Each structure stands twice: as C-alpha cells, then as structure tokens.
Amino acid sequence: MTDRTSKSILPGGTRARRSLYWQYLVEPYLYLSPAIFLIGIVMMIPLIIGISYSFQSIELLKPFDTGWVGLENYQKLWSDRKFWLALENTFWWTFWSISFQFLLGLGLAMLLTTQFYGKKLFQALVFLPWAVPTFLSALTWAWLFNPVIGPLPHWMASLGILSEPYNIMGDPNLAMWGPIVANIWFGVPFFAITLLAALQSIPNDMYEAAEIDGASAWQVFTKITLPFLAPMIAITVMLRTIWIANFADLIYVMTGGGPANSTQIVSSYIFTTAFRKLDFGYASAIAVALLFILLTYAVFLLWLRKKLVKT
Amino acid sequence: MARIELKDVVKCYGTVEVLRDINLDIKDGEFIVLVGPSGCGKSTLLRMIAGLEPISQGDFLIGGERMNDVRPRDRDIAMVFQSYALYPHMDVARNMGFSMEIRKDPANERMSRVKQAADTLGLTALTERLPKALSGGQRQRVAMGRAIIRDPRAFLFDEPLSNLDASLRVEMRLEIARLHQKLGATMIYVTHDQVEALTLADRIVVLNGGDIQQVGSPLELYERPANKFVAQFIGSPTMNVVSVTGGKNKVTTADGVAIALPHLKGTERAVEMGIRPEHIDVVDVNAGHLIGIADVVEHLGSDTNIYVDVEGLGPILVRKHGNIPAKTGDRLGLRIQSENAHAFAADGVALRQTNTNEA
Amino acid sequence: MTVARSKPILTAGKYAALLAYLTFALFPLYWLLKIAITPDQLIFSEGTTLWPSSLTLDNFRTVLFQTDFLYYFGNSLYVSLGTAAATTLIAAGAGYAFSRFDFGGKKIIIAIMLITQMFPLLMIIAPIYKMVASLGLLNSLTSLIVVYTAFNIPFATFLMQSFFDGIPKDLEEAAMMDGCSRFQALRKVIFPLTLPGLGATLGFVFTAAWSELLFALMLISKNEAMTFPVGLLTFVSKFSVDWGQMMAAGVLALIPSCLFFIFIQRYLVQGLTSGAVKG
Structure with a gap:
C-alpha cells in the first residue's frame, strides 16, 4: 500500500502529471479566479484594513491628527454609553423582528401548503414586499406612521393604543417599533418561502401514515411537521439573526437612530459614525466589536448545527 | 476497431485504492462484460477507459497506443450511459448526430447517417421529438443510436438496461447482442446482472473490492470458478x-x-x-x-x-x-x-x- | 395539510387568515399609490381617508419631467444591470467550478464565501471609502458596480452552483465522449440548460443592487451620479412637504423590481433553500 502510493507519481512521467495538475489545480481556478480576485480586493483586504483602522485615529475632519493610537478607540468604546445602548437596542431589534418574521412566515407557509382558489396569484402578491427595495419599504412605512398622510396613528388612536394620533417614531419609548414593523413586513416572505420549500420536502406518505394512525391536525403539526423542520428552522433562524443584526438600512432611513439614540443599533451606529462624523478609526473599532460578538454567536451556531446534524 | 490493453492499472482516490493491479487484454471485436456487486469498481474502470476518470497508475492502450492522457474526445470511443444522458434541449436526430456536428462533418452525410441509425433502431418516426416525449425504451435506443452513428473504435456500456422494466430489458439485451454481431466492434459492458453477463459476453471479468477475481468465458466461470466469490456470484x-x-x-x-x-x-x-x-x-x-x-x-x-x-x-x-x-x-x-x-x-x-x- | 378539510369554522378561519396576510402585504403599497394619485390640494384634507375623491397623474408628470428623477433612474439602471451582468458571469464560473470539480482549497474558498455572508458589510465601509477615494473613483458608477459585484458574488455563486448541481454530470460526459472539449460541452450542452438559472441569478442580483443604499450614500455625493435610493432620500429632505411627488417617485422605483420579481418568482423557493441550507 505505502510503496504503491509513493510509486504513483512515477509512471506516466510529466505528461500525466501535467494533465492531473491541469484538471485538479489549474482548470477550476480558471473559473474561480475572477470571483476570488474580486472578493479578495473588495472584501478581504478592506476587512484587514478595517481592523487596522480600529487601532488608529482616522478622522477626515481632523486630517492632521492621524496615527496609531493603540487601544484608545476600544477604551473609548468601553465607556461609550451610546455603544452600550446601541447594543441593547440591537438585541431588541433583532429579537422582535425575528420572532414575528418567523411566526408569521410559518403561518403563511402552512397556509400555502393547503389548496385554495387563486393560490398562485395570492402567493405572488404576498411575497411582493420582499421585492420592494429596502429604502422604499423604509420610506413607505415612515409615511404610514406619519399622522399627516398615514392612517396608522389615527387607527391606533381610535383603538385606544395611542392617546392621540402622533408619530410613534418621535417617541423614544415606542420609536423602535416603527422599523421593527417595517422589517417584519419586509421579512415575512423570506421565511415563508424558505419554510414552504422545507414543508414541501416532507414526504407526503408521512402525512398519510399519520392520518391512517388517526392523528389529529394538531398532532400532525407537533409530531411530524415541527420535528421534521426543526434543524432547518434552527439554521435559518440563526443565519437570519446575524443578517438582521447587521441590517441598518431601515433604521437609518426611518429614524436615523433617533430620537435621542433610542433606535440606534450597532450597525447603524457604525454607519453614522463613519458617514456623518467621518471618524473612521472609531467606526472601525465599533465594527470590530460587532464582528467579535457575531463571530462568537456564529461559532455557537456552528457547534449547534453540528449537534443537530448528528441527531 | 481496436485491441484494448490495461497493464497494472491502479485507481486511487487520495490514499484509498479503489482498483488494484488491473491487467486486461481485450481483443479486437470482443464483447467483454465487467460484472460485480455495487462498489466493486466496475464503473470506475469503464470510466477510466472512457477517459472520464484519470488513471492513477499503469498503462492503458488502444490499438497499441498509450492513451492515459488522451482526452475522451480524442479516444474515439462511444459510451452509452446508465441515465442515457440525452441532451434534453435537442431532438432525437440532433442528439444522435451531435458527435458529427461537433466534428463538423458535412450536414448531408450526417443526415444520412442519422437516418440509417434511426432505421436500424426503429426510431424513424421519432427523430423530431425531444427526449422528454420518449418512453424509457425509446430513450435507450436513442442513446445507442448516438453511439453507433460515429463508428467508433470501441463501445462502452454502463449498466445500460438497469432503468428498463423486465420485458424491455430482455428485448434490448437481444438488440445489443444483434448489434455486436452486425458491427463486430469491441464492446465493454458493465452490469451487476449476471444474466446479462452470461448471455452477452465473449469473456466476463468478475470484479470484487477493486480486484479482478477471474476472467473467462461464461461457461468457464460457471464450471471452473477460481474462488468462492465467483462461484457464488455466477449462477442462479x-x-x-x-x-x-x-x-x-x-x-x-x-x-x-x-x-x-x-x-x-x-x-x-x-x-x-x-x-x-x-x-x-x-x-x-x-x-x-x-x-x-x-x-x-x-x-x-x-x-x-x-x-x-x-x-x-x-x-x-x-x-x-x-x-x-x-x-x-x-x-x-x-x-x-x-x-x-x-x-x-x-x-x-x-x-x-x-x-x-x-x- | 389536513387542517380545514371539512369543518366550516376552520375554513372560514383559513380564509380570514389569507385575507389578513394579503392586506398586510399590500396595504402599504396601496397607500403609496393612493397618495401618489391624490391631487396636492386634497392631501391634507383627505390624507388619511382610504380613497381620495379625485385622482390625478400630475405628481408623476412633475417627478418625471421637472426633477432629476430620470437621472437617478438611469444611473440606477446602469449600475444594477452592470452589477447583475458582471456578477452572474463571474458567479456562473465559480458555481460551475464548485459543482463540477474537486480541487485543493475548495473547502477553504467555500468557507470564506460563507463568512463574507455573515460579517457586517458596514464594517468595511470606511476602508472602502478610503480605497475608492485614493483611486479618485468617488462619484463613479463603475466603482459602485465593482463593489456591488463583489458583495453579491458569494450568494450568486451558491445559487448558480445549485443550478449546475441540478444538471446531471452525465450530460457533459456524454458530450465529451461525443467529441466536445470541456468548454464546448459547457457552451453547447450546459449553457442552454442553465439559462433559467442564469435568468434567476440576474434577477436576484439586479434587485439587490437596485435597492442598495448605504454604500451608495457613502461613495456618491454628486447629484448627477446618484443612484435611485440616494436620489430619493435627498428628495425627501429637499421637498419634505411634497408627499405626492415622493410617493409617485416611489411607485416608479417599484416598477423594475416588480418586473424582475415576477420573472424570478418561480425560482424563489429553489434558490433560497439551496442558499439557506448551505449556510
């Protein structure tokens, strides 16, 4: 065995080796190289530069103050009340968004596995929010919450939720719900589509067998559907969590992080720091902190996935 | 038409050897069947002959010429796949004539060859259909038509009948036997079905676990199996x-x-x-x-x-x-x-x- | 599946749920359209009623012919189409390599691509700004195309890989036995079969590029180079009282996405699951 494998390079000589190299080393990279090149230049190198920025003072407004400052940015971050507030906001933003997106998405997916008249049209229309450009979803919902042209404050007032029709995005206690509702609207189709595909992959004879065994609809749902979907649900929810935690567009357009930073999440804080204050060093430090938090989460996720796949 | 030789051929995936010391001398015009249980390496061996799988070690010759590093297109071998591998977006005629199209043979010659092959295989009425509009048996015929049209040096069959139902399988088996008689070409045929092996082969190669167990005529394997594996594998x-x-x-x-x-x-x-x-x-x-x-x-x-x-x-x-x-x-x-x-x-x-x- | 088979209450509940979802999904879009076609003078008196007493297309006319709207629209179209074409081409190559070859470093490259899907893109906004600025490419639509293309490659690659995986390897091998080189097999056999996949990928990437906002905000500041989202945001601050015009602009911005959406609809389930499960 050993002497055979060591011998295996010899016969055939260079010609065989060249063809093997061609097929296993060169040719795939020929197809891959543009992708690798672009990802490297536009994502990987900036990532490294970004990490190095976090140890420097780079403020475009103070061009003569540039230089290495060690951990200064991180010390500043540690005592930055706004950062900790943003972290807390990130948690609530992500938690409520994902919970509602998932539950409503699951409900929609279940509905879409049943038969009803006009299903194709229904499906296309319900999935439509997913196709609406993010900035437009944000603007639309901002307008809907505006008492001048939007009906929502008036409805909420007449339902007794609000004392009078005012814009909830001006109220630090409620403002976060504006972007969250927009996010739910925008994200339900994603979950519905993903879960629908998973539901359709459940073999039909499992349902038939359950029916023959006399299971009720509720039993079928809890004993067959949910366990079957569980691994897929876990992975999708977790990946989506990361995505939503990073997702600053809605918040930036709808509230800009205000009022009084009550809707500032970490990623929108990065953007405002970089874009408005042009303080790249500090923005990069926040970004590294966020990356670190998400990385920890991702490692946990991969560990969990391994466990789930095994069982 | 050509003699095919395999000398000390080895196939490894990484450090795992899936085929060991394969020595085989296939005479011009011979019908060879590679048979063995699934995972024995018979399909890998066929794909190495086709050029779809590189040979890790040893020499592979067609007509005395070393072919290890020759691309499949230049080996002048035709292959019938288990899945038929018909091009779904081409009609029957174009599927059959595709190899001639690639080699830029004159269109009128291509037409006449396609027609001839279609007649031989009873596909004349179907030449304008797409594969999805054909039955399993018809698809199988198109796959064979695609192989015979170019008059290659050798034919390879990779379990060509395993997707057909029992009666069609018998019919197509006869057809392949007839084809071999008519063309007299070298054919290498992979199957796990010993009945196909016994009825079609001039010589059978029994493979197990990456080794050749025995090479011989059907009767030889039946009467004088070399070991217990062959003895139990051949005969029903x-x-x-x-x-x-x-x-x-x-x-x-x-x-x-x-x-x-x-x-x-x-x-x-x-x-x-x-x-x-x-x-x-x-x-x-x-x-x-x-x-x-x-x-x-x-x-x-x-x-x-x-x-x-x-x-x-x-x-x-x-x-x-x-x-x-x-x-x-x-x-x-x-x-x-x-x-x-x-x-x-x-x-x-x-x-x-x-x-x-x-x- | 078995829910709502015969019981009338369940059936009624089901249709009520369907209606609720439909309303939730469509009402905001309806509102967008409604304000856009409400005459200016009625907005404050009828701004919150469900249906205006008279309709007008004036807002669309104003937006199209008296603002920079068409500029932005054109810029966005250019950027999105450019990104979609470049990404699809590059991702098709990468997806093909992942689907058909086994090679050293494959796992690492896939891992890197997955990681790029996870880390906060905003993280690199500062370095990218400085890189683009030092190349003198701020306010250039080409730089946007390059950046967007890189961002979209990983997902598009996994999508294309799933489409290639769906095409049996036998077909290429048969083509190679028939005398094709690998590239000929790709062009004559695989390419025609993967056209729908290419179309879907184009659509996905187009939609993504069409709605990207934050990087465009950072990299583009000149009015004539603004893409649609950036332009519309400046609209909002400039004409903060002219609701009708903004919503009309919004409705127009919706059109290309919706067109693509209709086109890619049937690939959504296939594409998203393969993308999601692999993650």
Missing part, C-alpha cells in the same frame, strides 16, 4: 456452500458424511464445499449423502426449487427440472453429484480440477 440460484473437513480425495461434512472428490487436487486443504442447486439429486431417504426436510417448495413450472433443511448443515437449495412432487415437510434424501462439486481452501481459492490443463 446461488451455489450452496457448506463447511467441511478436508481429507485425501474426499471431504467430510460436519455430521460425518464423506463425499469423494477425486477430480480435485489437494482436497486436504479444503474447508468448504460448494455445490450448485442443479447438481443435487433428490433420492430416497437413505440412498443419498444427506437427509433433510423440505422447508419451502417453489414450483416454477419449468423448474422446482426446494429449500431443504439439512440437520447439522443448515438450508440447502435444490433445483430440479420439471415438476417434482415434493411438498413442505417431506423428508428427502439428497445425493450430491460429486463430479460437479467444488471445494475451497481457507483463503477462498477454489481447488484446481485435475483434468484442466491451466498453468
């Missing part, structure tokens, strides 16, 4: 194998019945005896070598299969021509046609027969 129903103790020109079963095997060399080394179901006679209870009780009796019309429970030896299958009036629970005597019995040494190798003149 499967050969009975019982543990024995070796002795001079005889073997002795566990319950002390001695069976003389004068036609075998070195019976002292035997640990098992093999006997095909059709080589056991049903006799009166005390007239045979063994006594047992019929457990299940299958009346197939032309044959009768009797599963006999022999005390101390376990179940023995007996097959007799015609209808034998046996029924479950009968006590039967079994006489072994000892001249047709095989014996195997501890390593599974069959003991050589005295009358053969193999080296």
